[in-house]
Amino acid sequence: MKISIPLLLAMVLVACGKREPSQTVTTPEPTDTVESLAANPERLKELRSQCKADRAKLGDALCNAVAEATRRRFIGDGKVPHTPPKEPPKF
Numbered sequence: 663m664k665i666s667i668p669l670l671l672a673m674v675l676v677a678c679g680k681r682e683p684s685q686t687v688t689t690p691e692p693t694d695t696v697e698s699l700a701a702n703p704e705r706l707k708e709l710r711s712q713c714k715a716d717r718a719k720l721g722d723a724l725c726n727a728v729a730e731a732t733r734r735r736f737i738g739d740g741k742v743p744h745t746p747p748k749e750p751p752k753f
Contacts, residue, residue, distance in 0.1 A: 694709070694724065694727060694728075695727065696727050696730045696731045696734065697731075699727060699728060699731035700731040700734045700735050703735070706728065706731055706732065706735070709724065709725075709728045710728055710732060713725040713728050713729075
């Protein structure tokens with residue numbers, strides 16, 4: 663009995679001691695860049711459907727990149743100047 667009490671006390675102290683910091687789970691940076699997604703429409707379409715279904719699972723960074731790539735494919739880079747026709751239209 664005299665040995666079990668100190669042994670029990672030692673076990674309680676060890677169990678209540680400082681825990682080592684656990685490895686935090688970090689979300690990896692998206693490997694798909696806006697440029698690579700804009701160049702690969704199949705991957706873009708796949709990721710768009712996944713973002714619509716479950717944005718929290720994929721993460722905001724990737725879904726924002728997907729949205730930006732979609733915008734760039736639709737609108738372009740926005741640097742195309744307007745060139746009027748040489749002849750005015752006939753109405």
